[in-house]
Amino acid sequence: MASHTALRCRECGREYPIAPIYTCEWCFGPLEATYDYDAIKGSISREAIAAGPASIWRYGPLLPVSAPAGAALNAGWTPLVRADRLAAELGLGELWIKDDTRNPTNSFKDRVVAVALGKALDFGFKTAACASTGNLANAVAAAAARTGLESFVFVPSDLEAGKILTTAVYGGNVVAIDGNYDDVNRLCAELAAEFPWAFVNVNVRPFYAEGSKTLAYETAEQLGWETPDHVVVPIASGSLLTKIHKGFHELHTVGLLDEEPVVRVSGAQALGCSPVATAFADGVDDVHPVRPSTIAKSLAIGNPADGYYALDVIRKTGGACGSVTDDEVVEGMRLLARTEGIFGETAAGVTIATLAKLAREGVVRRDERVVAYVTGHGLKTLDAIAPHVSVTTTIPPRLDAFRAAFPELTQEA
Amino acid sequence: MATVRIPTQLRELSGGAGEVTIDGGTVQAVLEALEVAHPGFGERLFDGDGKLRRFVNVFVDDEDIRFLGGVDTEVTERTVVSIVPAVAGG
Numbered sequence: 001m002a003s004h005t006a007l008r009c010r011e012c013g014r015e016y017p018i019a020p021i022y023t024c025e026w027c028f029g030p031l032e033a034t035y036d037y038d039a040i041k042g043s044i045s046r047e048a049i050a051a052g053p054a055s056i057w058r059y060g061p062l063l064p065v066s067a068p069a070g071a072a073l074n075a076g077w078t079p080l081v082r083a084d085r086l087a088a089e090l091g092l093g094e095l096w097i098k099d100d101t102r103n104p105t106n107s108f109k110d111r112v113v114a115v116a117l118g119k120a121l122d123f124g125f126k127t128a129a130c131a132s133t134g135n136l137a138n139a140v141a142a143a144a145a146r147t148g149l150e151s152f153v154f155v156p157s158d159l160e161a162g163k164i165l166t167t168a169v170y171g172g173n174v175v176a177i178d179g180n181y182d183d184v185n186r187l188c189a190e191l192a193a194e195f196p197w198a199f200v201n202v203n204v205r206p207f208y209a210e211g212s213k214t215l216a217y218e219t220a221e222q223l224g225w226e227t228p229d230h231v232v233v234p235i236a237s238g239s240l241l242t243k244i245h246k247g248f249h250e251l252h253t254v255g256l257l258d259e260e261p262v263v264r265v266s267g268a269q270a271l272g273c274s275p276v277a278t279a280f281a282d283g284v285d286d287v288h289p290v291r292p293s294t295i296a297k298s299l300a301i302g303n304p305a306d307g308y309y310a311l312d313v314i315r316k317t318g319g320a321c322g323s324v325t326d327d328e329v330v331e332g333m334r335l336l337a338r339t340e341g342i343f344g345e346t347a348a349g350v351t352i353a354t355l356a357k358l359a360r361e362g363v364v365r366r367d368e369r370v371v372a373y374v375t376g377h378g379l380k381t382l383d384a385i386a387p388h389v390s391v392t393t394t395i396p397p398r399l400d401a402f403r404a405a406f407p408e409l410t411q412e413a
Numbered sequence: 414m415a416t417v418r419i420p421t422q423l424r425e426l427s428g429g430a431g432e433v434t435i436d437g438g439t440v441q442a443v444l445e446a447l448e449v450a451h452p453g454f455g456e457r458l459f460d461g462d463g464k465l466r467r468f469v470n471v472f473v474d475d476e477d478i479r480f481l482g483g484v485d486t487e488v489t490e491r492t493v494v495s496i497v498p499a500v501a502g503g
Contacts, residue, residue: 011468023498025422026457028468030499131502185502193421202501237503286467289479303477305500308467 003040004064007031007206010309018064020123020203030305031206033064041254046225049256053077056111056214062250063214064207065118072146073118075110076214078102080222080371085339086352090359094369096228098219099342105142105166106377107135107298107345108215108240113143113200116208120198126150127197131188133181133236133298134163135345135376140200141170152197154184160297160383180292182303209239216247219371220257227251227261229368232355234347234375235267235276235321236299238310244373245313266319266364267310268354270294270346274323276307280314281321287311295326295384296346298376320363324353330388332356333378343378351375415443415488418495426453435494440471441484443494458496468499 007016011029022031040061052058056076057067067073079099087095103110113136117128128144129152130136137153144151151172155164156179168174177184192202200208220227227248233241245265251257269277272294279287287307292300304310314321324332329346332353337343344352355372358364378385395401403409414434419427427433428451435450437443444465448455460466471478472495478486488494 011466022501023422023468027466028422028498029466030468030501181502182500185500186497189498189501199501201503205501239503289477291480301503303500305503 003036003061004033005036006034008034020198022203022205033206033210035062037253044254044256046256049221056114056211059214059217062217062254063115064210065115065122068118068121068147073114073143075103075114077218080219081340081342083340086336089335089339090356091366092359092364092370093366096371097340097342098215098371098373100215100373100375101342101344101377105138106380107139108212108375109135109139110143111214112208112211113139115211116198116200116204117143117147117149119204119207120149121147123198125196125198127152129188129191129197129199130154130201131181131185133300134159134380135298136201137163137167137174141167141172141174144172145170154188156181156184160381162380162382166380181301182289209243212240212243213247213250215373216244217251220248220251225257227257227263228371229262230264230266230319230364230370232266232268232351232358232364232370232372234299234351234373235269235310236301236304238276238304238306240375241265241267242306242309242313245317263317264319265313265317266358267314267321268351269321269323270296270299270329270350271323271325273300273302275302275304276310277321277323279311285311296329296350298345298347299350320358322354322357324350324357328353330384333385334388336374337378342374344374345376345378345381346384347376348374348378414490415492415494417443417447418493420496420498422498423454423457423496426451426457437488439484439488440473440478440486440494443488470497470500471495472497
């Protein structure tokens, strides 16, 4: 888009022309897309957005790439569901679930990949690649298939079987690495320097990350152009959380919201990979890397690229960052399913369990309008839930057997 | 003499070399000696307070020094010290 003007270092502010680069040559800080907000303000309106496609591309002027021809990269415009039954369980008032399981490959990663591959096509790349904990692998493999790009997806070798299959089915290259995500990530940084590929979360990351802003735009639009008081967001790299915060404020900058929004932003991590939650609890600025050990593999990034920025957003908005055990993760998944009929993956379990914890502690309050982000589908992480749920009973195909199994049931008169 | 691997962005300071050999008993000493041998590295690697910039990662024999002794991590003749730009990912 003409309104996307440059890339700027988040650390030292040096500017770079738009290109597939991701770190500042001077201080190694991450680069971020910049915009001419005055130009956007003159061209964007609630009406134009409402008349746009039912996808992230309805917010085209606020993204760093035009909608690719043929709408091959659709994602977003997922339901915002009022969650009264879950709210009652947690002692909360107005609670909403942003159900991002309802994307083409069932996670929010379709949003960021749509933007990344749109930009990759603009740059003329022929191959898409990524380092992934699974959801991104699904999204890149599928979007590459739809757009006719080759794909190379790099994942840790201990990834859930389901996420391997749901990536490999699209026919691209899936490379399992003996190591954890941080090892995969470091290899991909080296590969990105050697091969002329669009690594969506390496050299195309400044554009890719912007796709997450659409979660904030949709939330506000679906609330009738109002913002929540408090959002709870899972943290892996920390990018999603920082971009949701950025998205709410951009809406005000370009005139879509009348007042500067006041949104408390809280983060959710699994205890077995909680570098940001630890820094928050310790009151320090340094996010010290960890070696992940949790069933929430999609959040298992021990060295989060945007950890500093996520911590900063949490602190300055008056949010909190909680962490929960693997048992609580499973209980969170079951609680969401049992109360709202939404089956989220382990990351959703982290988010819901953290929401429950923050509600108990009085951090998330009953008088707040709260939105929790459910970012991936539970069918992706069946391994996590398999030991905990099963059939209620198994019986022969006979009426008396059923009556014997459920003696408490009485026949309706 | 430890071997220091220089990332692309900083090779203008090492005369284009991807690896240089530098004396020093710790990571801190090696990086300071790097500045003496090739002026310009210091301000790129360290902030105004003399701390390693937060998006500069240093690995000693493939291990992030934050899992070791930080900039005080010991370095021997056979050590490979890698300077790695900010991780991306996620």
